Amino acid sequence: MPMSxxxxxxxxxxxRVEGEGAxxxxxxxxxxxxxxxxxxxxxxxxxxxxxxxxxxEAPDITARICGIxxxxxxxSACNAMESAGGxxxxxxxxxxxxxxxxxxxxxxxxxHVYFLHAPDFLGYDNAIAMxxxxxxxxxxxxxxxxxxxxxxxxIGGREIHPINxxxxxxxxxxxxxxxxxxxxxxxxxxxxxxxxxxxxxGLPFPEFERDYEFVALQxxxxxxxxxxxxxxxxxxxxxVDEWGDHFEESHVSWSNAxxxxxxxxxxxxxxxxxRYSLNFEKLTPMARKAAEEAGLGSRxxxxxxxxxxxxVEIAFACEEALRLIDGYTQPxxxxxxxxxxxxxxHGASEAPRGTLxxxxxxDSGGLITEAHIVPPTSQNQLSIEDDLRAYVVGxxxxxxxxxxxxxxxxxxxxxxxISCATHFLDLTVxxx
Amino acid sequence: MIGVGNPTxxxxxxxxxxxxxxxxxxxxxxxxxxxxxxxxxxxxDEVIVVDAARSGAPPxxxxxxxxxxxxxxxxxxxxxxxSVGVMETIEMARxxxxxxxxxxxxxIEVSTLAPGVGLSDQVERAVKELVMEIDRA
Numbered sequence: 327m328p329m330s331x332x333x334x335x336x337x338x339x340x341x342r343v344e345g346e347g348a349x350x351x352x353x354x355x356x357x358x359x360x361x362x363x364x365x366x367x368x369x370x371x372x373x374x375x376x377x378x379x380x381x382x383e384a385p386d387i388t389a390r391i392c393g394i395x396x397x398x399x400x401x402s403a404c405n406a407m408e409s410a411g412g413x414x415x416x417x418x419x420x421x422x423x424x425x426x427x428x429x430x431x432x433x434x435x436x437x438h439v440y441f442l443h444a445p446d447f448l449g450y451d452n453a454i455a456m457x458x459x460x461x462x463x464x465x466x467x468x469x470x471x472x473x474x475x476x477x478x479x480x481i482g483g484r485e486i487h488p489i490n491x492x493x494x495x496x497x498x499x500x501x502x503x504x505x506x507x508x509x510x511x512x513x514x515x516x517x518x519x520x521x522x523x524x525x526x527x528g529l530p531f532p533e534f535e536r537d538y539e540f541v542a543l544q545x546x547x548x549x550x551x552x553x554x555x556x557x558x559x560x561x562x563x564x565x566v567d568e569w570g571d572h573f574e575e576s577h578v579s580w581s582n583a584x585x586x587x588x589x590x591x592x593x594x595x596x597x598x599x600x601r602y603s604l605n606f607e608k609l610t611p612m613a614r615k616a617a618e619e620a621g622l623g624s625r626x627x628x629x630x631x632x633x634x635x636x637x638v639e640i641a642f643a644c645e646e647a648l649r650l651i652d653g654y655t656q657p658x659x660x661x662x663x664x665x666x667x668x669x670x671x672h673g674a675s676e677a678p679r680g681t682l683x684x685x686x687x688x689d690s691g692g693l694i695t696e697a698h699i700v701p702p703t704s705q706n707q708l709s710i711e712d713d714l715r716a717y718v719v720g721x722x723x724x725x726x727x728x729x730x731x732x733x734x735x736x737x738x739x740x741x742x743x744i745s746c747a748t749h750f751l752d753l754t755v756x757x758x
Numbered sequence: 759m760i761g762v763g764n765p766t767x768x769x770x771x772x773x774x775x776x777x778x779x780x781x782x783x784x785x786x787x788x789x790x791x792x793x794x795x796x797x798x799x800x801x802x803d804e805v806i807v808v809d810a811a812r813s814g815a816p817p818x819x820x821x822x823x824x825x826x827x828x829x830x831x832x833x834x835x836x837x838x839x840x841s842v843g844v845m846e847t848i849e850m851a852r853x854x855x856x857x858x859x860x861x862x863x864x865x866i867e868v869s870t871l872a873p874g875v876g877l878s879d880q881v882e883r884a885v886k887e888l889v890m891e892i893d894r895a
Contacts, residue, residue, distance in 0.1 A: 454846060457853040465854060468793055475794075 331355070335726050337734060347742065349733060350580075351714070356722045363710050363737065365583040365703075376697035381407045381666055381688050382493050388684070388699065389487045392743060394437065397430040397478065398677030399699075400491045401552050402684040407493040409567070410671025410688060411664035418657035419495045422481055425505075425650045426488070427551045427675070428643040429477025432515065433485070434678035435598075435636045435643075436474060438741045439526060440467025443633045446735040447529035463525060466518050470640065473515045477508060477647060495661030505651045512648050519641035520616045526633045527620035532732070535627040536716060538709065539588065540600035543676050549608040549642060550601070552675045557604060558594065567672040569683050575700065583704040593708035596680025597740060598635040599626045610649070613642035629713055629739035636741075667692055677702050679741050703742045710740055759783035759892075760798060762809040762844055763836075769817070769868035769881040770836060773808035776864070779889045780806075795847045796856045804860040806892060809844045810836040811865030818880035820888055821865035826857055835865045864888060 335351045352360040372391055376384060384403040389396035401423060408414060415423055440463065441453040450456040457464040475485040480500060482488025490497050541562065543554035556572075557563045564572055575584040588594055602609075602617075603625035609617065617638045626635055668690045674683045680702030687696040717736050721729065761777025763770045777786050783806070787798050799805045811821050813834045823830055829852070830845045842850075844863065851857040866885065869878040877885065 454849050454853060457850055461854050464850070468796070472794060472797070 332359070333726060335730050335733070337730055347737075349714070349737065351718065351729075351733065353718070353722055356719070358715055358718055361711060361715050361718075362580045363707055363714065365581040365707070369582050373697040373699055376686075376694050379694050381410070381664075381671075381686065381692045381694060384684075384686060384694065384697070385491050385493060386487075386489070389491075391699070391701070393486050394434050394743060395430055395677045395679070395682075396487045397427050397482070397491070398675055398682045399684075400488070401427060401675040402673045402677075402682045403686075404491065404493050405553060405566070405673025405675060406671035406684045406686050407666055407673070408664055408671075409673060410666035410669045410686065411493075412666075413494065413662055413664050415495060415662070418499065418655050419660075419662070421650045421654050422496060422499060422657075423491075424552050425647055425654075426478055426481040426491070428647040428650070429474045429481070431474070431551070431643040431678055432519075432640055432647075433471050433474025433478065434741075435640045436467050436470035438678075439522065439633055439636050439640070440464060440470075442741070443636075443738055444526065444529070446738060447526075447531075447630075447633070463522075466522065470515055470518055470522070473508075473511045474643075476511065480504060480508065492661055494664040495657070495659075497660060499657055499660045501656055502651075502654050505654055509648065509651060512644050512651075516612060516641060516644040516648065519637060519644055520612060523616040523620050523634060523637040523641060526637050527622075529633065531628060531630045532717075533628075534630060534717060536629070536713060538595040538600070538627060539591070539593070540603050541594045541596055541681060541705075542600040542604045543674060543681060544605055545608070547608075549605050549610070549646070550676060551646075554674075556674065556681065559604060562588075566674045566683070567670075569672060569674070569700075570685070573700075573705075575704070581707065583707060584700075585707050586700060586705040587708055593712050594705070595709045596702045596705050597632070598639050598678075599629065599632050600680065601676060602626055602635045602638065609638070610642050610645040612645050613638050616641050629736065632739050632741075665692065677743075679703055679743055680706060701743070703740070706740050706742065710737055710742070713739075759785065760787045760795065760805065760807045762795075762807060766873060766875055768870040768872050768874055768876070769866075769878055770810045770871050771875070772810050772866040772868065772877060772881050772885055773864075775877065775885045776808040776866070776888050776892070779885070780892050782893045782895070792842055793847055793850060795844070796851050796854070799858055799861070800856070802858055805858045806862050806864070807844060807848075808864045808866065808888070810871075811867045812836050812871075813865075813867065815867045816880075817867050817869035817878060818884035819867040820884055821867070823863040823865075825861045825863045826859060830863065835863075836868070836871075 333353045337349045348364040350362045385400040388399040388403045445456045478485040483490040539560050541558045543550035544557040545554035575586045606624040670687045672685050683700040685698040759777045761774040763773040765771045
């Protein structure tokens, strides 16, 4: 292809992502003239219709933002309201909140690893096509996903948009015996996750690394999932209520999701690679061993290898779930009293795709006067665009079809949840 | 007998209604149409799945597929907002060797999927006729 030819690659509708998104790339020879990761999922107005609702309704309303990661929304909302009310869950209640979140990680990561991401590396258009040649792996993925769902159903009442989570705890708490019914499946799942890590670590990965600012929650005693401080590999270490002092959002014309950046800085990277690279030391033993055997090291800067990190996190979540069940003592009451009044509450947790931040202003009657929800995919948009721009360099000799296929893969590395972010994929490459 | 649908999205409940009303069956299941359907029909000799359809045909049209003997066409059955649909699940099951020997899939063309409980007149008629057809078989 002559160097001066302008080319345009447009993907109008990205496959194997949650929600509606597109990509547009304009090239002149080796030069990227324009690149946009577009989220066109329509605006959903959740923040607006939370206004005037009671603080206690936020977990159930925001759960509806996502059918894949409702626990993340419910947990961040509960954290915000509990922090506003000056209470903190302890003991069995805290264990259950972390345990149900482990279920969501297993379910969401198994879906992404086996059904959305693995087909990219093996050259299939979808998991159904892959299943004919890799039936054992697909069956393993199905069973892992189901076990994640079982945890969510047992504690949450059902797997999609669970109904048993409330500010201050739960409506009903399970007995230890009930939780113990999960143990045999979780023991199988831990082994399966270790096998998954081994399998995906052998996939063919492009040589591509970037020097990211990783941002994730961090906790002194555990691999952070449902609470912690917000930290980065470039010195950020803040409490959740300081989010607004360090991050900002802006609107761009080509996306219905707000772009987030570090104040006075640029893109940052959320999700499994960020958590892994920041909190490697806190991984459980089997997960850490699986990571070491997969050759990951203590950090990962190749977004394509995020599939390996997700597999490690499945192993972690299973191991952690087993630990939590083993140590569980049924709480005396299913919830604790929380009555936040005239206060602003901040909450964050690690959705499978990365840190999910909520802020609510409440009036003297406990009604929400302002809601602010910052999902991980909207925060990752800049990082995704930076990845795509960097990935094209040195690869402009590829045909439009090859380039499109590889760039779509680069986007899927983020497990983007466009439905959550809207407030996403179709690819267009234009060459000059 | 597996009915697939959302009871609070108008005609999307058509499959659920058929499953509730049919008498000639040993087990009823309601499902939201994800890969977990394979677990639901595990061990069954004969399976009937009824789902909502959105092919553009007139509301109340009933599509019939002998799924074990022919691949399900795409673009007929309703898709799931949370997961994969019946068509994808059946094609996945076929590749994994988890498709029952006898599996009939019915798709009832919808009129409305607007939030709310209750079927449109055309879909209600189609549900009644399909229930009689299945009970007579």
